[in-house]
Structures are given as structure tokens and as C-alpha cells.
Amino acid sequence: MTHPKDIKISAPEQFALLNDPDFLNQVVTRYLQQFLEAEITTFLQAEPYQRTGDRTGYRNGYKPRVRKTRVGRIELCVPQDREGRFHSGLFAHFQRSEKALMLALQEAYLQGVSTRKVTKITEQLCGTSFSKSQVSELCQELDADINAWRARPPSKRATVDVDLKKHIEAFHTRSDGTYGAPRIFKDLMDMGIRVGKKRVARLMREMGICGFSRRKSTQTTRKTQQSDKAPDLVKRDFNVATVNKLWVADITYVPTYSGFLYLSVVIDAFSRRVVGWAMARHLQSELVLSALNMALYQRRPEDVIHHSDQGVQYTSIAFGKRCREAGVRPSMGAAGDCYDNALCESFFATLECELINRRSFRTQA
Template identity: 35%
Template sequence: MHTVRLIQEEGKTVAQVAREMGLHENTLYRWLAEFKADGAQAFPGSGQLKPDDKAMRDLQKRIRDLEEENEVLKKGHALLRQRPALIYAYIHEHRSKRCVTKLCSWLGVSRSGYYEWTTREESEQSLKRKELDKHIRQAFVDSRELYGSPKIHQKLKQQGVMVSEKTVGRRMREMGLRSRTVKKYKATTNSKHNLPVAENVLNQNFTAEKPNQVWMADITYVPTDEGWLYLASVEDLCTRKIAGFHMDERMTKELCLKALDQAYRLQMPEEGVLHHSDRGSQYASAKYQERLQNYKITGSMSRKGNCYDNACIESFHSVLKKELIYLNKFKTRAEAKAKIFEYITCFYNGKRIHSSIGYLTPNQYERTFQKMA
């Protein structure tokens, strides 16, 4: 047999041959045992078997069993290190397609243990685990399948479900729940211009004591089949709320102005807001700076080539892309606009929790200040 010859004649290890052949190691060990027990002539290709031989038929049946065993072991490999109850559940799920006796043998559990498990009354611990799994799955679905175990743990904590983050992570792995975010990044704005730039007043002090004290502004891009769609956003540093945003097919100062106007109209801030952006020509333009003066807003700009000076708003755009843009293919700009509008207004501001504000949503955190006022 070719695989046996690789091990015996060429000196390769079982693990190495298993990787090359796409087999489970346990299957190879069984094949070696069969080879030693029956001798080399018991395998096809030895020239000593006749088509009608009973030995040939027995051998073909044994090979089919071994191939079937390998398929099961490859699929259930992770179960071999888990609790017997999980192995029993796997056997129960596949009992209509496979022989129960074989499944029990391959996965290293007794047949009597399996049948006892099928008639056993469900334990209180098992019922509690199912209830926890239900809460975890619901929180995961509510997050649009975007949260990992830390945020799922915080959501359960807010709901009064007391469980450790480690347990949440383990249950999510066993249920196959994994965040579907995708990581990519690309810079967009053009800072190569001769327009005057503001001093870096913020200086990476990413803290604010109350809403409408510091606003962060930036532009990002969204690919569609019709071409680029550009998004300008204004974020409140205190609440992490997207206070204003606007989208257009061109990256102009009007794009940024409309986002700023929306933020000012909706938030109605008092005088003295600090507005921080990069050195992009849109923000450095005379018209944009004039609008800041009219609103009595102080301008601040990042240092040249320093992406960390505007990290908070760039972080939002990164999250937007990981949680929405890279998970969808937009045919038109209108389709992208609708999805982004819904994501920002409904999900990001209204439902998505943030670790930096005590695992509250931006709207919830903003309301805490309104109550105090």
C-alpha cells in the first residue's frame, strides 16, 4: 500500500504522511496494524489477489471502513479532547448516517455509555448551559455577528447574566460563533497643499469631560460598482457619538461642511468646542475655517504625517469598514449610502457598546450627561 510504503520504506513519520495524504493519524496507525497482521499480500497491488477472492472483498470492505473512519475522525477531531457528553451529542446527530457502534469505537467512547446518555434525564448543569448558550447566541445575533467574547460578556452582564468572560469565550468556540469582521486599511486625505494649518491643540489628549467639548473630523472612502463614495464624519470625543456625517461621490470641502453643519444643527453646542482634524485640504480651506469661526469653534490639526493625532475618528472609520463595508459588495452609491446611514444612526450610535465609555452605547452615555444637567 502506497501510504504504508511511505512510512516503512521512505522513513517518513505517521504525522508527516497524514498531512501529505489528508488523513487522520489514527487511520494511518490502524492501517499499519492491518498491514502487519495480514502481510503485504493483503493489499491491492501486490499481485497476489484475485478479483473473486473472498479476501479481496473483505479487504475492500475494510478499506471502506477505514476511509469512513478517517472522514469521521477529521470532522470530529476537536471532540476527542472534549467532554464525553459532546462526543455523545455528535454521535447522536450522525447516527442516521453512520453505524453507532463504529462511531463509538472511532471516537473512543463505549456504546453502552452512549445509550445510557440517550435515556439519562438532563442534568441541571446541562439545562443551565443551554440557557446560557441561548443568551450568548441572542447577544451575538443582536450585534450583527460582530462582537467577540469580551463584548458579549459585557452585554450579558448588563442583562443580569452572571458568567465569566472565559466561559463565554469557550461556549462561543463550541457553538462556532466567531466575529465576522475583516481588517483592512488605507489612507485617503491629501495634506500636500499650501493652505494655512491650525496648531495641534489637542495634542493626542483623547479625553473630554462632557459632550460637545471636543469634536474629531475625518474622511474615508467606500468602494461601489459605480465608483468611490466618500464619507465625512464628525465624532464627539466624550460620548464617541457620530454627531454629524455626509456622503458624496466627490471628496470636496462641501462634503466636510455638510457633516459639520449637521453636527452643529443636531448638537447645538455652546461656544468653545475644539474641532480636531488632519491637514487635508478640505479642512484647511478658507470656507471651512470660516464656518468654524462662525460657529465659534476652535480649530486644531494633526502634525504632518502623524496618523495617531487623529486616532479616535480613524478608529471609527476602521470599525465601520470591518463591521460593514468589507462584509458587503455595494452595486450602487445609493445602496451604500442607505446601509451606512442605518449603521451609524441605528447601530453604532444606538446599539453598539464601547469599552472606552463603560460598555454603553454613545446615545446611552450622552443621556447620562443630560440627566445630570
């Protein structure tokens, strides 16, 4: 008998074993074939070519039989006797016990093989118990299978997975643990590595890593019914031919232990660069004016479009006056529609997810 302590399988081996349909198909086929041989031996009371007075009949070749199982299509050779009296009880019990068989085989390989476990499986499948010698022979087959499986060289796919995991870990570390499967997939494609997004997600699950998700939103845009809004000059088309033709702006917040700190930015739509920004403890028009003034000082544009939402800061008299003085054309999307200012919303989503949400700030300084 093989004691469970004699066989130890590491965690990577367990995962590979339970996710290798070819190996499981081979194991199930060998198991069932051995069960059939043990079953006819018990029925005839004699091993093949054994001379004994207890023999009740003789073998008469095999009949092929195909079964569809959870691990694929398996082909079995059902033994026959000369009188045609032998009828295997395996298939009648197998249909009801297939799931239990798969779990029992996996457990036997992961925790160790013993005659007690094998005897229990045979009784469930065939409705009868076999001799100790027959069960011991099945246990030896189990040991041979698992030793052959552990000694086999890694497949081509497994070798590629090892290299992919190195690249995935490098990209994930470089992003400070923020990149998930979609972004790492794009990075791999940029490197010229052809791989599926689902495969990247599977490997990340195996490695126990994932991206960082977003936080719940807080409203920072407040629209006033009395204010005059500027027309929408962008119409959700953020494609421009050069710099300083279209700027997008918005406001977000940074939570601290001493209250919210508000951040206003101005982004150039062509370069995707933040050309102006400002922070304050309030949501007054001075916040967005400071960000606009920084952008004007750094870029000195001519006839640039400043696109934002309909927040009271952007519809204020002071902000409109500053735009006229600098030759800036204000543009505003529809109220409550994030898609009209999608470029800036996307920037804030990345900033919040990958930087702000992952840190705690004690003060506003």
C-alpha cells in the same frame, strides 16, 4: 460481537465524549485493568478459581501501580502469581502506544465496538493475542460504559453552557451577526452573568458563529507641506464634561459598483453622537464644510474644539475661514498617527466592519 452499526452517536455526543477527560480516564483505566486480567489468565492458562489440568500456576493478589497518561493519572491493580514468574508486557508497550490507544478508544466509541478492533488494540499493547471469549468480555464492558455515559444526567457546567449559548445567540443575532467574543463577553457581564472571555469564544466555536472582521484600508488623508496646520489642543484626551466642547471629524469611503462615495462626519466627544455628516463623490474641501455646517446648524456651539487629522480638506483656506466665522477652534493631530484621532477612527472601524463591508452597493444614489 457488537457490530458498529448497533451504536450511533450524534455530533453533540461525539464532541462531549472526546472532550470529557473524566470519562476518558475511566475508560482507559477499565481497559488497561481488563487487559491485565486477560494477560495473566493467558499466562496461567486458567480463569480465576477454574479447575483445569492445563493450569500453569495460581494468582497471588494484586500490586498497585500508578501511571501518568494523556487523560490524567490512572491507578491500576497489577495481578501477581505465586511463583513470581508473571511480568506484564503492558507497560513496556503502553509508553510507545499510548497515543494510538487513545485514538483507538475514541474511534471505537464513535464508530462502534467490534472484536476485530479490540483484538488489534490488545496485540499492540500487550504484544500478544487473547482468546475470543476474553475479547468478547472486553466488548461487553465497552457497551456497558457507553450506555452508562449516554444515560448520565448533564453536568452543572454543561447545563450552564446551554443557557449561555442562548444568550450568546441572542446577542449575536441582535448585532446582525457582527459581534464577536469580546463584545458578547461584555454584554454578558453587563447582564450580571459572570463568565470568562475564553469560555464565550469556545461556545461560539461550538455554535459555528463568529464576529465580522475589518477590510483593508484605503488612504483618504492627504497632507500638503505648504498648508498651515492647527495646534493639537486635544493631546489624545477625549474626555469632556459636557456636550459641544469637543468635536472630532474624519473622512472615510463607501465602495460601490460605480466608484467610491466619500463620507465626512463630525462626532460630539461627550455623547458620541454624529452631529454632522456629508457625502460626495470627491474629496474637496466642500465635503468637510458641509459636515461642519450641519453640526453648527444642529448644535449652535460656543467655543467648541474641532479636532481632525492634517488632511488637505481640513487645512484648506475655506475650512479655516468657516471655523473663524463660527467661533470654532480647529485642532489637528500628528500626520499619519491614527491614535491622535482615535475616537473618530474607532467609529469608522465599527461602521465599516458592521455595516459597509457586509453589503454591496450598485450605485452611489
